[in-house]
Amino acid sequence: MKKVKTDVVIVGAGPTGLMAANQLNRYKIDYVCLEKQTHRSSFSKAMGIHARSMEMFDLSGFVEEFVARGYPGEGAKMYIGGEKESILGLYQIESRFPYMLVIPQTETEEILETNLEMNEGIVNRGEEVTALTVHDKGVNVTVNNDGEILEYDAEYVLACDGAHSKVRELMETGFVGEAEGKTFFLGDIQTSNLDPSMITGYINTRGATVFFPYADGKFRVVGLDLSIQGRPHKDELTLHELQQRVNYVTSTSIEIDSANWLTYFGTAHKQVENYQKDRVFFVGDAAHIHNPLGGQGMNLGLQDATNICWKLMTVLKGCADQAILRTYDQERRPIAKNIIQQTSRLLQFISLEGTRGKLRNNISRWLLSNSHLQHNIAETLSHIKYDYHATSSSQKLVDNKLPKKFIQPGARTPDVKFLLEETPDKRLYHLLRLYPFVCFVYMERQTEDIIAYVNSLVEELCTVYGDLITTFLVVKGGVPLIEGGKFKIIHDVFREVENKLTMNHGHTMLIRPDAHVAFHTSESDPLETIKRMNIFFKVKHQRGR
Template identity: 35%
Template sequence: MDPTVIIAGGGPTGLMLACELALANVHAVVVEKLLDPSGESRGMGLHARSLETLDQRGLLERFGDDTPVWPRAHFALMWMDLSDFDTTFTYIVPQWRTEKILDERARELGVDLRRGEVVVAVDQDDDGVSVGVRNAAGEEYRLRGEYLVGADGGGSTVRKLAGFDFPGTDSTYHGVLGDIEEYDAVDGIETTLYPDKGMYAAIPLGPDVLRIMTTEFDAELPPDDQEVTLDELRASVKAITGEEPRVGKPRWLSRFGNASRQVTAYRRGRIFLAGDAAHVHYPMGGQGLNSGIQDAVNLGWKLAAEINGWGPPALLDSYHAERHPVAARVARNTEAQLALLHPVGKIGPLRDLFGELLQYKEVRRHLIEMVTGIAVAYDFEYPDRADGPHPLEGRRIPNATLATSDGERTVAETLRAGHGVLLDLSGGDAESVDVSNWAGRVDLVRARPVEEIDAAVALVRPDGYIAYAHGDGSDPEGLELALKTWFG
């Protein structure tokens, strides 16, 4: 059988997308260039929105109760305590572990994961996409699918072969990253800005591995094809800190920059991009990995709806409309953070002023919600709707505990099947709509009112965002319009 969706890239974005599709009974093939999982981790944290997403698919518990929680966030290395904000938290999770959990889940759902294979050609027509693939033995074959998704990272082959425009700026700084097994002991996590020189960080990843990261300001960029060495890492640390570290036996070495680029369109016909394939920026605060997971969950149910024959008009186009502005905002905030780091002679007074502003809780809230993705909300419009929009619409549904006739369930648990959910919290007062017309797409859940959800009725999309809400449930026409808009 030809695959329905071909996904290039088996990182968190590609694997999450594959799981979403499989949950909706859509066949997918993941083509991943690495023959075996690398055990390497560029990303080190999962923010609240990603954790909520994993929870709504029953995956959060697989990380275990002993997963460390990071108590702070920063903006341009100006640190903010998260304890004032009980809905904000970050798990310290190396990317390889997230990939392992998603890989296991994908295999449980029957995803066809092909390792050691790369995409070498892409052609699309009105009926589908043909993808040339080269396997580990050097043999080439073709896959045929209805859609192709490039989730193959910042150097995306799919993006290049399909001709996506990728404007932006090139790197002017460069950094070196190393996971080291032999090193001098450090006391907790160290992150330091050295004025006019760069940034240095040392992060223990476990009992026997230390991550060292540097970013050098105004340093000559090495050639892209130059291998990263332990000597380069040592030299970079010394150039910034003035001290040469005693380190040895690197587990992994890599180089990164501050290029900032984003495709102008997330879709070209039957080809989509997600994660770093669609947007790259300086790795500040783990925003890239988390944005990629959210891309996947936004796109997955929409692709499945189209393939399963009930996707309403313009549903697939809403992927770009919703996710492109989010990544653009991430790129802007990382650029703003870099602008607050260098050159210190010019921006020192601005950093001092920022430090004063951070004494205000609402300023901290604004920045924390920005860099963790909590502030993400989508603009929905229903031109034929009589009532105006409810304040909850376009925002993520709070994970309240619901008292139903079948016992207590969290909102996340109602989303496990990957369907939309109509929450009736009216106590029987809402004017009903027969959701049986959307059987298999929308599940009806009746529960007692809860303080966290200030509405009598809420229609929740499979990705956890509220498509419609009403204060007393007296607008069945508006609800039906929302059901048709999102669920056909």
């Protein structure tokens, strides 16, 4: 039997596995990505990519291809219980991507796999994982490739093998939750009766339907017809039946000219109780599933993959202790749990009929007319709102001298703009494409002690963490006279580092590869800062490894 040694085995090349492969490839970690299918699927379940996932693509250096190929859905035109439209806008969120990018999942997977191949990464297609054994130093993964048996010996395994995860079964890990007992209809259709510039939705006492425009005259329609619930489940849906469902729910004449994927589907919400078991991590649908309201499942998986991969990178490069890997579960599981609760409640809400349904319509219209609530809905849907501040790891890094108005550990860092080396509008996310961890020290006015602090911090960091962390001195105004500095200088000419990252004179901030704050401190003592770094990376030594 052929045996191969590697650092990480990724099981599954759906969107989650492909995102993970791209991350590990970018970090130059040795990995294999195993996919049982010989070709990519031609069916697209997910259609929407939200702002925070777009930001993850931006950090990874391939968002441009998504923007070029997708359609920016800036909001939805909603008909709630009548003919008067309400607008749900996404454009008010603070992100470079204030919209939901509508793009079929097949194209998302194609872009991710093509980018991987362009960077000399590959997916091992036709390799199905059939067995798995965890031992003290790693995991043995057995694969069947068209009758030939192979074995991979890996340090860690990422189970990205979807809702029916084989790895989850082999690891005897429960998937806790239940079916929701509702049947949705879905079709990829062609029609000329809908506005192609907006997502269009209907909610009323007969059910709910949403149309997502994704190509010339083509729409994805997903809906719930309350009059057919409770019947025995079937998958087959004909064009005639779809037209009936659409007519019934919308009460309008949206004529469907043709369709190329028609199906009924049921939904369930389930989650594993811990995203880590020994050296195996559950990522994407292998860790959580919920109904498709708000189009969030794939987005969660893309962000899960980004989160676990940089942590694996720090451990495999010898810069962090394995304990940092536990923060993957601490950070990602509560977010999916929250989305499971949200989408289940939303499903109950849109399923209300009769008087309660009419009340729901009035409440929803009022909610959508309130700009504060709209903003809140947009931030939640786009995943911009989620942070990791409440975890015990973030709490240990809080600087009690910094009041709450300053950005705290775990917060998402906005993509601030500044001037760096003659580039007038460099962005933080550009830096994070180049350097995994970025450390900013802020200097409002030139003071020798800050310059001495940065110089010795750079030296200490280099000794302890090699090239993992790149330090920048961020200056506000003027041209500092710095001789022999061991760091690059950023000019905060737009005042965005000061105002959006809330950095003041003498502050230090470590920013993670996924654009969250590792810590923010007002101290400017290199040994204290290194101590915080060691807490963050869960290492026990003080200096010199």
